[in-house]
């Protein structure tokens with residue numbers, strides 16, 4: 008291999024250039040599970056390599072999603088949305104719409120008296136706009152009618168008079184002294200109990216709904232730094248673009264609400280609806296069918312409040328509100344962000360201190376923003392060791408679509424800026440970016456920050472895995488090609504998050520698992536069934552997942568923060584173990600032997616003398632025709648700890664590593680990703696297909712963010728590409744030809760059998776790895792996403808014109 | 813699935829202005845169907861609402877995502893963007909028609925289940941019909957051809973690799989089923 012820096016040199020064909028330098032175990036791309044020496048060897052979990060439990064339902068089209076729910080006499084809802092970014096509602100005339108045949112109810116600000124606003128931590132979003140509209144797309148009125156066509160016709164007949172108000176769209180505009188205040192009345196808000204170093208305030212400035220701060224170590228260490236670098240980074244805003252839109256079917260009266268809804272968090276929804284509608288939680292029932300993708304968007308009420316109110320106003324008839332994809336774009340988005348990072352380092356590259364300010368564009372309503380802000384701020388140190396950290400994150404209210412939970416949850420924003428700055432520092436100090444990382448990465452077991460749990464992956468080992476997969480260390484510097492590596496970490500498993508599960512077994516040994524982990528594609532139901540099967544030593548196909556509804560399903564805080572396997576998994580495992588113990592106790596009593604020596608295998612009891620007793624006849628003997636079921640519960644929650652900055656130490660660390668090779672066309676600025684290797688640490692793989700899918704899906708999400716996905720706004724605050732045709736998401740043709748994904752089994756996870764959660768980690772490092780590969784290829788350090796051809800072209804031109812950063 | 817020769821229509825919906833009430837006849841998964849529909853009804857709605865094919869999914873409803881893909885005379889089309897009258901006299905196939913009457917999965921369905929070519933599953937009916945169409949036209953497609961075909965449909969969950977592997981596997985299973993061991 009020759010090393011050449013002359014860009015004009017003829018390039019060897021792509022495949023030839025690659026194959027001789029890459030890890031030969033993955034020379035043809037694809038997937039593998041890589042066990043690190045610490046991987047737990049014992050359990051080869053049952054069903055680990057088999058198809059997922061939902062395979063047949065999904066490939067036959069028989070799977071039932073929220074969008075498929077039909078109730079007798081069901082009505083259909085449509086909503087009228089604001090054409091203005093910020094305006095006072097002068098008057099609404101619904102008389103003509105009311106008179107239309109087939110219309111059963113209309114909801115406007117006049118029909119929601121007494122209802123509360125909703126939101127996470129800051130409650131500022133009314134069921135329909137009240138007095139003012141705050142973004143283009145804000146819901147002004149809703150109509151229920153015999154069909155969607157009639158509801159749409161009725162919307163055309165509603166007359167709304169607006170008085171347009173000045174609006175702000177960017178964080179800079181919203182923070183300016185002259186900016187209009189978007190929520191003049193202070194909304195109801197709560198701040199969680201933070202531990203050492205962390206704090207937050209509500210409305211620290213007129214258009215800041217939530218401000219999170221974290222600080223540790225002494226600021227004196229700045230004096231010991233040889234260099235201090237300050238850089239600003241920009242993060243674009245994506246749409247979740249889950250294929251199943253927001254949809255709810257509601258049946259509601261003044262004192263009872265029942266909804267079938269596409270939600271990731273049925274119990275949180277129940278609690279929120281209880282507040283909004285002023286009803287006790289036990290009068291509200293939330294059913295959750297399968298979910299056609301969520302990625303964070305399906306946390307919190309979406310189509311629910313309007314559908315419920317319309318059902319109440321329609322005499323309790325079922326109302327279905329299914330948004331269009333265009334409406335989904337107008338309901339929630341990711342957070343665009345401006346991140347200012349100041350880092351102090353020694354001449355040899357040792358990291359000393361970091362101060363950061365993150366400004367999240369939260370849109371018109373708080374939505375999930377406070378929780379995202381907390382995480383974006385908390386994750387700014389990245390995977391590295393610092394003696395002093397000082398981090399601030401503000402949610403800035405603007406007249407744009409509300410921003411909320413999104414895959415990576417603040418970690419994507421933080422990783423972009425944090426990792427990009429590591430590369431900028433390496434560039435300025437003339438150090439190798441890989442080596443600079445290795446020097447400063449936290450060691451396995453080292454606390455993330457004081458009072459926090461230790462990092463439960465070997466970060467350096469993981470980086471080596473992805474670097475080797477693309478031949479990073481042997482790269483030839485030919486043409487306009489370059490390589491980059493990156494690592495992202497996020498606390499996973501949610502904060503202060505309880506989970507409960509119940510396992511029931513019939514006399515014949517048929518198992519029913521009852522827990523509220525929602526299946527939105529991640530394979531959670533399969534993984535849970537496998538855990539039960541592992542403990543009961545039976546075929547996973549024998550374990551059925553009970554339908555989820557808040558009346559019957561044990562409590563859970565929601566399917567988010569990659570908490571399924573690690574948090575709910577522990578509750579499920581405990582429930583299964585409790586059940587097994589109960590069965591063995593019972594069998595021991597029947598057989599007059601000590602239960603301690605018994606084993607349960609496929610609904611047979613094995614005694615130490617080698618005898619095998621079929622449980623079914625034993626149970627029939629006692630209960631006969633009356634029948635019987637064994638049932639046991641499980642519970643899990645990380646303990647609270649006042650030392651932990653975020654109430655409780657994090658359950659596990661979700662890590663994503665990425666390495667990329669790109670080729671940049673300097674004439675057009677177009678990037679071709681030649682190779683992309685991504686890796687997550689599953690701790691222990693419970694379901695192989697699901698682990699792989701989570702990491703690959705996340706990586707391609709990250710690829711979209713890196714290269715082209717971005718919501719664009721017009722001068723009046725209207726979204727310019729808020730629909731599937733104009734908003735481009737990655738297609739099969741965008742996936743790099745050499746795409747390698749590797750699931751590591753490091754074995755340090757807090758979940759059952761050493762497992763950890765996955766699903767978000769794989770997204771974190773992709774954009775920064777690609778950006779560094781671009782810098783490596785053409786010397787242009789780009790600090791703004793996406794890396795569009797225009798942006799790349801301009802950066803190259805600026806660099807060539809000698810404009811230094 | 814409705815009986816052949818029975819007529820169905822969208823319940824309760826007043827005809828939109830200018831739309832005619834028309835009759836069409838076509839074959840759906842091998843069964844003859846007669847439907848009275850509005851002249852501007854789209855195939856997706858007729859399949860889902862009138863004929864009970866709930867496995868056909870709608871998402872973008874403007875011909876971009878491909879979730880609603882069905883086969884019309886062996887050609888994959890976006891049913892959300894096809895007028896129902898256009899299938900008069902044609903043969904329409906949906907995901908409901910893939911498995912045999914006794915429930916045996918088609919090679920495509922088996923391959924997707926085995927290789928994990930789905931996650932949330934919302935794109936899956938469309939991907940399966942697309943794949944079925946592809947393999948009828950080209951029984952042994954190479955990776956590039958698969959990539960080109962699959963690129964007409966959006967999957968937001970999988971990252972596509974496992975879908976492409978599923979299609980490769982479907983080709984193998986189809987060949988094996990047809991006794992054509994290449």
Ligand code: FES
Nearest residue numbers: 871873876878892
């Ligand atoms: S729903 Fe038909 S293409 Fe998207």
Ligand code: FES
Nearest residue numbers: 931933935967969
């Ligand atoms: S599996 Fe969810 S969109 Fe493809």
